[in-house]
Amino acid sequence: MAKNLTRMVVTALVTFIMAAFLLGVFAGYNGIEKAEALSRFSWVPLTACIIGGIIGFAIAIVWWKRADEAVREAHKWAWYWGGSVGLIVPAVILGMSILGIELLPDAYVASTGLSGPAxxxxxxxLPMFAGYLVAWAVWWLRHR
Structure with a gap:
C-alpha cells in the first residue's frame, strides 16, 4: 500500500513539474510578459498550491508512518516547544504595535516588497520555524 502511494505521489510530482516547465516554455516562446502571464494563467498558482499541498501532505503521512518512535518524539517535542516559543516574537510585535510602538518601520516593510498579510x-x-529547528537540535543533543 505505502509503496503504491509513494509511486503515485512521485508520479504526480513529476507530472506537475513537467506541466509547469511546459507552461513556462509556452509562455516564454510566445513572448508573454510576467504581468500578462499572471492575468492569463491566474488559475495556475492556485492549482499549483492545491496540488503541492496534497502531494506534500501525502508524503508527510507516508514519512510519519515509517518514522521510528524516537524521530516522532523529537518532532512532536520540537513542534510544541519550538513553535510555542517562536510565537512569542509575533506576539511581542503585535503587542507593541497596539501600544503604538513600531518595531518594524514602514520604510523596512516597504523595502521588502511584501504586502501586509504576507x-x-x-x-x-519564520520565528516558529527557527524555534522548531533549535528545539529539535536540543532534543537530539539531550537524548544522545
Missing part, C-alpha cells in the same frame, strides 16, 4: 505571515512563521 509580512505578517512571515513574521509569524
Amino acid at each position: 509580512s505578517g505571515i512571515l513574521i509569524t512563521l
Whole structure:
C-alpha cells in the first residue's frame, strides 16, 4: 500500500513539474510578459498550491508512518516547544504595535516588497520555524 502511494505521489510530482516547465516554455516562446502571464494563467498558482499541498501532505503521512518512535518524539517535542516559543516574537510585535510602538518601520516593510498579510505571515512563521529547528537540535543533543 505505502509503496503504491509513494509511486503515485512521485508520479504526480513529476507530472506537475513537467506541466509547469511546459507552461513556462509556452509562455516564454510566445513572448508573454510576467504581468500578462499572471492575468492569463491566474488559475495556475492556485492549482499549483492545491496540488503541492496534497502531494506534500501525502508524503508527510507516508514519512510519519515509517518514522521510528524516537524521530516522532523529537518532532512532536520540537513542534510544541519550538513553535510555542517562536510565537512569542509575533506576539511581542503585535503587542507593541497596539501600544503604538513600531518595531518594524514602514520604510523596512516597504523595502521588502511584501504586502501586509504576507509580512505578517512571515513574521509569524519564520520565528516558529527557527524555534522548531533549535528545539529539535536540543532534543537530539539531550537524548544522545
